[in-house]
Amino acid sequence: MAEDDPRRRIPRTDRLLETPALADAVARLGEATVKQAVSSAQARARAGEIAPEDVARVAEAGLPGRATSLRPLLNATGVVVHTNIGRAPLSAAAVDALVAASGYVDVEYDTATGDRARRGRGTLAALRAAVPAAGDALVVNNGAAALVLATTALAAGREVVVSRGEMVEIGDGFRLPDLIASTGARLREVGTTNRTTARDYAEAVGPDTGCILKVHPSNFRVEGFTSAAEVPELVGLGVPVVVDIGSGLLAPDPRLPDEPDAATALGRGATLVTASGDKLLGGPQAGLVLGEATVVERLRRHPLARALRVDKLALAALEATVRGPRPPVTAYLHADADAVRARTERLADRLGVRVVPVVGAVGGGGAPGLELPGCALELPEGCAVRLRRGDPGVVARLEGGRCLVDLRCVPPHEDEVLAGALERALSDSLRPTGGDG
Ligand SMILES: *Cc1c(COP(=O)(O)O)cnc(C)c1O
Numbered sequence: 001m002a003e004d005d006p007r008r009r010i011p012r013t014d015r016l017l018e019t020p021a022l023a024d025a026v027a028r029l030g031e032a033t034v035k036q037a038v039s040s041a042q043a044r045a046r047a048g049e050i051a052p053e054d055v056a057r058v059a060e061a062g063l064p065g066r067a068t069s070l071r072p073l074l075n076a077t078g079v080v081v082h083t084n085i086g087r088a089p090l091s092a093a094a095v096d097a098l099v100a101a102s103g104y105v106d107v108e109y110d111t112a113t114g115d116r117a118r119r120g121r122g123t124l125a126a127l128r129a130a131v132p133a134a135g136d137a138l139v140v141n142n143g144a145a146a147l148v149l150a151t152t153a154l155a156a157g158r159e160v161v162v163s164r165g166e167m168v169e170i171g172d173g174f175r176l177p178d179l180i181a182s183t184g185a186r187l188r189e190v191g192t193t194n195r196t197t198a199r200d201y202a203e204a205v206g207p208d209t210g211c212i213l214k215v216h217p218s219n220f221r222v223e224g225f226t227s228a229a230e231v232p233e234l235v236g237l238g239v240p241v242v243v244d245i246g247s248g249l250l251a252p253d254p255r256l257p258d259e260p261d262a263a264t265a266l267g268r269g270a271t272l273v274t275a276s277g278d279k280l281l282g283g284p285q286a287g288l289v290l291g292e293a294t295v296v297e298r299l300r301r302h303p304l305a306r307a308l309r310v311d312k313l314a315l316a317a318l319e320a321t322v323r324g325p326r327p328p329v330t331a332y333l334h335a336d337a338d339a340v341r342a343r344t345e346r347l348a349d350r351l352g353v354r355v356v357p358v359v360g361a362v363g364g365g366g367a368p369g370l371e372l373p374g375c376a377l378e379l380p381e382g383c384a385v386r387l388r389r390g391d392p393g394v395v396a397r398l399e400g401g402r403c404l405v406d407l408r409c410v411p412p413h414e415d416e417v418l419a420g421a422l423e424r425a426l427s428d429s430l431r432p433t434g435g436d437g
Helices: 013-018 020-029 031-046 052-061 092-100 121-130 143-155 176-181 198-204 231-237 262-267 293-301 303-307 312-323 328-333 337-351 383-389 412-429
Strands: 073-075 079-081 136-140 159-163 169-171 186-190 209-215 241-246 272-276 287-291 354-363 371-380 393-395 397-399 402-405
Touching (some): 013 020, 013 052, 020 031, 020 052, 031 052, 121 136, 121 312, 136 143, 136 312, 143 159, 143 176, 159 198, 176 186, 186 198, 209 231, 231 241, 241 262, 272 293, 287 293, 293 303, 337 354, 337 412, 371 412, 383 393, 393 412
Parallel strands (some): 073 393, 079 354, 159 209, 241 272
Antiparallel strands (some): 136 287, 272 287, 397 402
16 A cells, blocks of 8 residues: 555544544444444445545444334325234324333332232233223233133143134234144134034034134125124133134224224123234234133233233333323324325325325224225325335335325324425436436
């Protein structure tokens, strides 16, 4: 390397880390992350791509905004509960609860006596208050865990009686029969895909029956010549009846008439109800078990319960969801169509694009047949990838060769941010090269 080679002027790592901006970044993001940005900037200077005096600035520019690689997204799909983008967004009250629970907290500790206390008792009290028909409640890691715990505790080594019409695949290849088989319980299928009667159950129930399981087909509908036995017809058979309602509605929602809820199922005599916390309930990932106190206690005492234990952050956010203001999922589901249309038209005028009618959906979380009529901005198809990769990322819907931007699940205070993202995606789409830029 010659004496006057500019590469000799590339600042050393320790010097760079002492600059106020990078020292601050180390405090926020950790040393490894900052060092990585620094060494990549130094490498660019060595390659002659940037000047040595620009290394600090380029390293700073290359830093991520947060210590997590998860990128917040705007959901412009119109699908309210979208598993791939994190299901339910939390309410401000739930976020506040998460932060409160992030340090040392009395999650399993009684500050009055100094003794150990029931884990998450505030959350359980909130659930019992919301569902008075439940004698007791238990929270585990997710809906699948609630189901596994219930079938294991009630039927390991014995039979679980299930209708053939309810042998569902939850999603991503996870199938209910496999899940139950993994618990050591045997599935006893009854009825047919479209029709199962109370008599089918009665004939299958015997001394080897651990429980009857009713599963809500939350992501599809069977229409036509169908019938299913209702819970009241099954409770007299002398075995526990577990109802997996999936979606997590605690009480009936008149606007979702086909969606089962915990209060109704328990009121009709179900022994246990299991559900997810992050579907229509609108809370954090969690699995709820509600029902007869002695049976819930059996689940709580099962060794598997410890392996499925929910963390304090989810407990805090769940309590705030159940007790607090209505969560975003509920607001989006029942969004005022006129208000969404007015926001959409304002954006359409500004961007010079069309507004088209669309049908939104609840998503993987429930109410499979329910259509949510609404409207969307119509953009060229190529905008979708630019929107996804932009900052913030915007997930739109691709349909019929168009990129549709549905504001149903975009909080109104983000409209300005969304407008900026759409403007950038549209102006890029006018560039002749059409590259990703
Ligand atoms: C979603 C769902 C599950 C799984 O719940 P997770 O919280 O995703 O684990 C189980 N059963 C039904 C009926 C569901 O809809």
